[in-house]
Amino acid sequence: MMNSKSARRLLACPLLTLSAFFAVSWTVTLADENLAEDPFTIEQGQIENQVTSKPWVGRSPEELRAWAKKNLHVKLTAKNVIDAEAHPQWDWFRKSGLGLFLHWGLPSANPDTGDAWAVMWSERKAKAGRYMEPATKMFAVAETWNPEKYDPDKWLAAAKNAGFGYAVMTARHHDGYALWPSDHGDWNTGDRMGGRDLVKEYIDACRKNDIRVGLYYSGPNWHFDYQNREFEFPSTVEFTVNYKHEFLTDGTKLMPPMQSAGPDEIEQSKGQVRELMSNYGPIDVMWWDGNVAMSEEELRPMQPDIFVARGNIATPEGGHQGASEKVKVVNEAGWWWESCQKSENSFTPNWHYGIECETNHWDTNTLLTELIRCRSLGGNLLVNVPPRGNGEMMEWFYEVCDEMAAWMQHSREAVYDVDLAPPLPTLDRTQNFTTVKGETWYSLPDHRRVVFIREVNRPKSVILLRTGTQLDYEYRDRSLRVVVPRSMKTHLPDMVKITFGG
Template sequence: MNPLKTIGLSLPIPAPSPAMISLSVAFEEIKEDSRKLMKQITLALIGLLAVACTAHAQEKSLAEDPFALEQTRHQSTSERPWAGKTPKEVQAWARTNLHRKLIGKEIDAASHPEWDWFRKSGLGLFLHWGPPSVAPNNGDAWAMVWSQAKANAKRKMMLPEEMFAVAETWNPEKYDPDKWMAAAAEAGFGYAVLTSRHHDGYCLWPSEHGTWDTGDHMNGRDLIKDYVGASRKHGLRVGLYYSGPNWHFDYKNREFMHPPSKNFRMNYQHEKVDTSAKLTPLMASSGPAEKEQSEGQVRELMTNYGPIDMMWWDGNSIMTPQELAKLQPNIFVARGLIATPEGMHHGESENVKVTNEAGWWWELCIKSENSFTPNWHYGVQCETNHWDTNKLLTELVRCRSLGGNLLVNIPPRGNGEMMDWYYEVCDEMAGWMKHSREAVVDVDLDAPLPTLDKTQNFTTKRGNIFYSLPNDQGVVFIRDVQRPASVTSLRTGESIDFEYRDGSLRIVLPEALRTELPDMVKIVFRE
């Protein structure tokens, strides 16, 4: 209605302008687009609902079919850089992508039967012991090395002379390596490695080379002799650790900072000095005199104590394997010939799997602690922050299932005693070894191995026999295998039911057969 007519006026209604027409058209287009968008949203929601229903149905189906559920769970989604590659190709990949401590050298095992013991035994005891073990030290020679990260974290750092002073009075009155080794042998350790000289430079024997040893500070007491004798008595192979760097030698002219800085250097008093200062880098030799002293000490170790089975260098090597072999024809050189990942930051399963596929021998050296400390030598934290028996044995099974050895560090107290928990763990390990030793000793170590390829369970192998560690739910699942001839509990020998389908095997360890230690399942395949 025209409102003007109500008051007696009559005016023409103007025609719509082009702008109004455009606005009207635009409004209609928006309405049409909105209808289309709502239609698309509706269809999408219907699609999502259908997917959700399908997923729910699949989930329900999997829940009703535990075998299919395990099959889904065990699909490998991580990168497998070893898959489909030759050992040479894996080596090339490893050299580019892995830490240098995961790189080894090819060893012709057939040409070195004298080294069979190393791979067969699989378990070594690492013994960091020396002046850094004694209070008030901080559990490692590295405590005397300054770093900005330590300063920021307010971690304890000692001046070198504070640590060196300990050796003036140190004389471990309760040193009893015979007791150490008796327990280790029962527990299944095949060898031990003692720090004959760590980075602090102190020698645990009366050396004729230098004055920083038990000959000058312990009335000639020979701690190495007692250790070697105890190891041999109890059937353990004898290993010696020796640090190439010697931070005591000419220490007033050595740098005590790591990592180095471009802006300053740090002297032995932890004073910042100019970068032009002539200080020997932390991990380097100060010159010919130091090198001559170190070579003389190594010759003593190689000639004064009878057969030495293993040399474990740290920092750098004083002699080549060939030079050592002239003194000890059968000696096995760990760091230098094999990969020696250090701690779990190097030793993750995917890393050492690559090392094994590359054809390199390897040994994981690791501290027996649950949460990080700087302690390779003894510190009070070691008394409570330590692995239990299950953790140690599980780690052993893991390493063996991936083709390597475990060298676990359990440091003696400064007075020469081993911690109480060490003997408790050794007793429990001895019991486990009575029934499950065959799962970890003298197993196959050459690639390919089933762990991470056929199964996510840690699984060792000997010929046509698998030894699998069930997961937390007691389940073992292995792909791409033939139907087994038998499945038993390695601990009891009892038969265990299994399901075999489409080349895959699923085993559930009954609750009645589970313990607090690794319950290995023995799977025998037809030859």
């Protein structure tokens, strides 16, 4: 088992990311290209050993879906197999491939934590010394929060230049505070910010910058009737924890945190969703969390072309759920998928902004490598970058976006509008993250600057995508080996473009 320090070191490798190291295991026997041993023999041996299990081999998509539902996390399964030809209105989603997740709300402005779940007490968090607080402390933030530097136009202009095709912002998170002036309930910006509509400002910025509009909505509402709600998750049998984090041992029954309080809460949530679907023009993505507040059948009359992500497609979260072997199964099963990743190098509980986000964050190489990995396995990347509570985006985000924009100038074709239907070569014919566009393949060299692909025809050309420079290669026994010269490498992914055909 790798420790967190080992995992952080692996993030520096062009081939390996937080999500990928679960699926690939390099050993000290890897050879440098200058050693006398035949590199083809070495590569063949390594490629056989790197993926220890291939459940997608020998199973039909139907059999693989049954296997996945039995063996994988529920977020790695999907409700439907989407017929792309029957739904051309959703074609943009898979073509774009890169989304910006914006967790922003009361936890972002909380002076002590960006962890929305800090209001939930648990034995495990207590033993680990994790910060927890009574719900009333987080709720109190709403009385004074009015983000004076909120500038989604600046965020999304940078995101567009960097190659992001869509964004998803938390219109309402589990704390239940609606970021627009809702007529349903009294826990929203209409009651606390004099009617300021933060959702409208975000949507307007998306449209101005040609970014597809996504909204996150939490079905659970921890503020609704919170005096009678349990604030312990997961629950224990010995006691119950209330909103003050008092331990009740008298058998008091409180409403579970992820459960609705009843018809009034459900109707309030449906009313709010109707506002989001009716008052802001076309919405491209709906992203549920906790539970689904409104069925697709109810959404369609208001938003006929909306793409419902969570539940309809697989949405693994984090490196463990989204490991390469697992999402390979998802793709081979015929499901669309989107990996939801926090842009952090070492674990924190924060999806919203916390001070750790300022320094514990991905660099450009890590973000681009993760994007390439997801695309090579047939999915999207939805990367979370949380704005500060005052509405500013962290400075490092703009620096990363500038570097991404420069990379996109020469290598965009390797990640956008690529083939996503199985079979794809990554993990089968190669350990290099390799995207496909017809007869053209784009491979990311490993940490030794090597690309090795089996079971292919002799290529017509092999070039470094960034410069167009022809690269030397070896072709033998239907295997291709390319070594990118050290002098050609940069600190960002240097894709090798391989053209077959004929």
